Every structure is written in structure tokens, then in C-alpha cells.
Amino acid sequence: xxxxxxxxxxxxxxxxxxxxxxxxxxxxxxxxxxxxxxxxxxxxxxxxxxxxxxxxxxxxxxxxxxxxxxxxxxxxxxxxxxxxxxxxxxxxxxxxxxxxxxxxxxxxxxxxxxxxxxxxxxxxxxxxxxxxxxxxxxxxxxxxxxxxxxxxxxxxxxxxxxxxxxxxxxxxxxxxx
Amino acid sequence: xxxxxxxxxxxxxxxxxxxxxxxxxxxxxxxxxxxxxxxxxxxxxxxxxxxxxxxxxxxxxxxxxxxxxxxxxxxxxxxxxxxxxxxxxxxxxxxxxxxxxxxxxxxxxxxxxxxxxxxxxxxxxxxxxxxxxxxxxxxxxxxxxxxxxxxxxxxxxxxxxxxxxxxxxxxxxxxxxxxx
Numbered sequence: 510x511x512x513x514x515x516x517x518x519x520x521x522x523x524x525x526x527x528x529x530x531x532x533x534x535x536x537x538x539x540x541x542x543x544x545x546x547x548x549x550x551x552x553x554x555x556x557x558x559x560x561x562x563x564x565x566x567x568x569x570x571x572x573x574x575x576x577x578x579x580x581x582x583x584x585x586x587x588x589x590x591x592x593x594x595x596x597x598x599x600x601x602x603x604x605x606x607x608x609x610x611x612x613x614x615x616x617x618x619x620x621x622x623x624x625x626x627x628x629x630x631x632x633x634x635x636x637x638x639x640x641x642x643x644x645x646x647x648x649x650x651x652x653x654x655x656x657x658x659x660x661x662x663x664x665x666x667x668x669x670x671x672x673x674x675x676x677x678x679x680x681x682x683x684x685x686x
Numbered sequence: 687x688x689x690x691x692x693x694x695x696x697x698x699x700x701x702x703x704x705x706x707x708x709x710x711x712x713x714x715x716x717x718x719x720x721x722x723x724x725x726x727x728x729x730x731x732x733x734x735x736x737x738x739x740x741x742x743x744x745x746x747x748x749x750x751x752x753x754x755x756x757x758x759x760x761x762x763x764x765x766x767x768x769x770x771x772x773x774x775x776x777x778x779x780x781x782x783x784x785x786x787x788x789x790x791x792x793x794x795x796x797x798x799x800x801x802x803x804x805x806x807x808x809x810x811x812x813x814x815x816x817x818x819x820x821x822x823x824x825x826x827x828x829x830x831x832x833x834x835x836x837x838x839x840x841x842x843x844x845x846x847x848x849x850x851x852x853x854x855x856x857x858x859x860x861x862x863x864x865x866x
Contacts, residue, residue, distance in 0.1 A: 634832070636830055639827060641824070641827075642858060646858060661832065663829045663833055665830075671833060671864070672866070673862040675860055676863070677860055679856045679859065680856065681857075
């Protein structure tokens with residue numbers, strides 16, 4: 510099977526081959542800008558790991574997977590976790606897209622038909638990395654304001670991922686007499 | 687409305703009048719009859735032991751007067767005893783009060799591993815209470831707590847809710863369900 514070629518251009522990872530641009534974009538991978546597909550590091554790792562693409566450096570050399578991980582990690586220490594969550598969700602047959610922030614955040618659609626209006630926001634949490642209630646509240650509020658359901662992806666020490674949904678309600682404090 | 691009389695003994699408030707005790711228990715399943723683990727007969731008459739949370743709530747509702755060695759115990763005194771005894775007592779009380787005001791029967795959830803076991807009708811009437819665990823807002827939680835909360839809900843078939851009081855005078859209730 511022919512693999513797509515991802516190019517490194519001005520620190521961005523892009524894909525130009527129209528066939529692959531169309532194919533990947535329709536499954537929610539990358540963002541489209543003037544017929545060029547721009548990819549997030551975890552998307553690149555996914556495409557390379559699953560043998561769907563390779564990455565060429567400026568000299569036309571294929572950058573191996575491990576080298577990509579090391580390069581990406583310099584800019585984002587969470588890139589591996591993002592890749593793991595992204596890959597896990599993809600493996601479940603879901604359409605997974607970049608989130609709105611650079612945090613551990615993804616948008617998920619359950620079918621291609623839903624791709625343009627994904628119904629789920631996935632936030633990654635890592636065992637041992639504590640979260641505040643205010644962080645959880647922020648996630649809840651963002652998902653609610655975007656009209657999406659929230660799912661937490663909890664990554665344990667071995668890289669296993671467990672998913673939880675949150676129900677949230679609030680109540681104003683009744684003051685004592 | 688009737689004002690019940692309790693005696694502060696250590697960190698408990700005891701109703702020594704067994705008729706009063708019976709009426710107060712029936713009012714909202716307040717307290718615990720001394721020597722009875724489960725109450726099946728609502729006509730039970732015995733000494734009734736109230737927790738500090740219950741006592742403070744009943745005091746705030748104007749239903750209870752607490753005495754100690756012949757003198758009245760003020761709300762502030764009771765609150766100080768509770769604050770010394772329990773970390774985050776204020777948060778616990780705010781959540782307790784909110785749930786009571788919503789009409790729930792709120793009892794200790796210790797045996798389930800939570801702050802409260804909450805009943806729609808009362809212990810012995812509805813079988814499965816939901817569990818509410820109160821946590822301080824500023825205390826960061828390990829995601830493993832979320833998994834525990836979700837798992838516990840699943841395993842004991844009781845909804846497990848984390849409650850916290852935020853600085854904007856709101857109580858936030860969170861429940862987590864496994865999403866496969």
C-alpha cells in the first residue's frame with residue numbers, strides 16, 4: 510500500500526498529495542489550509558506508527574518514528590500521552606480531531622457523518638498528575654458551552670486508558686439563619 | 687413548632703427524653719437510637735444520639751436546644767467543637783444542609799467509604815442511597831480518585847458523587863460513570 514509523504518516545512522508538518530489530503534481530511538485528520546493538510550505532532554505519530562505515512566526531512570531522508578518522538582517531545586512533553594489517547598480512540602473506530610487548545614484535549618465524532626459537528630470532547634488526565642476541581646469545572650463548562658458531552662481519558666502508569674463521563678450540577682449555598 | 691432538648695455529651699448530642707427522641711427521629715430520620723444498628727420500627731423509643739452536623743442543622747432550623755451541664759450551648763460553641771473535631775467541617779455542613787433542604791435524608795456514609803449516604807425517603811425505606819463525598823475545593827485530586835468514584839458507583843450500585851464548595855458560594859456536584 511502506498512504511504513503518504515509528510516514534509517517538514519517551517520517547523521510545520523504538511524501533506525500535499527491531493528489524494529491523501531482528501532483521504533485523511535475526510536477522516537478528521539489534520540486541518541486544511543489552501544489544499545494543504547497541516548498535521549499535529551500526535552497525528553503524525555499516528556500516521557507513521559500505523560504505516561499510513563512517512564515523514565521526510567529537508568534532505569529527503571525518512572525520519573524514523575523514534576526520532577520523531579524525540580523531536581516532538583522537545584516542544585511538548587505530553588506528546589506521547591496525546592498520541593496514546595488519540596491512537597486508542599482511533600482504534601475504537603472513532604473519528605478523532607485536534608482539540609481547541611494545545612492541552613490534552615480532543616474532539617471526537619462517532620461517525621463520519623458527525624465529523625463536522627463532533628459531539629464529544631475528550632480531556633486527558635494522567636495518574637499521579639493531580640487536578641483541581643477548578644480544572645474539572647473548566648472542562649465541564651467548556652464542553653457545555655460548546656454543546657458537547659464530556660469524556661475524561663484517564664491514563665494510568667502503564668499507559669492503559671479508562672474513560673469516564675461526568676455529570677455535573679451545582680447549587681447555591683443556603684446561608685444559615 | 688416543637689423544640690427538642692439535647693444534652694451535649696462529648697461530641698454527641700443526646701436526647702434523653704424517649705418520646706421526644708421518637709418524634710425527632712420520625713421527623714427526618716435524625717440521629718441514631720442508642721443500641722440499635724438498624725431501625726425497622728418507627729415507633730421505637732430509646733435515647734437518641736445526634737451527630738454534630740445534625741445538631742447544628744436542627745439548631746439552625748430552630749428545632750433544637752442544646753444544653754451542657756445545665757446551661758445552653760450556643761451555635762458558635764457547637765460549631766467550634768465540630769471544627770476542632772473534623773477537618774473541613776464547614777464544607778461538610780454546607781453540603782449536608784443543601785441536601786437536607788432539598789428534602790433528602792442525609793446519614794453517614796462511612797460504611798460505604800463516603801462522607802454521606804443520601805436517601806430519597808429514608809434508611810430502611812429506599813434500598814440504595816446515593817453516596818456523596820465532600821472534598822475541599824482547593825485540594826487537588828489524583829485522577830485515580832475519579833476512577834475510584836466511578837468504580838465504586840458501579841460496584842456497590844450506588845451513585846457516587848463528589849461534592850465541593852467553590853469560592854463563589856456554590857456547591858458543585860460531580861458524578862463519574864464508566865464510558866466503554
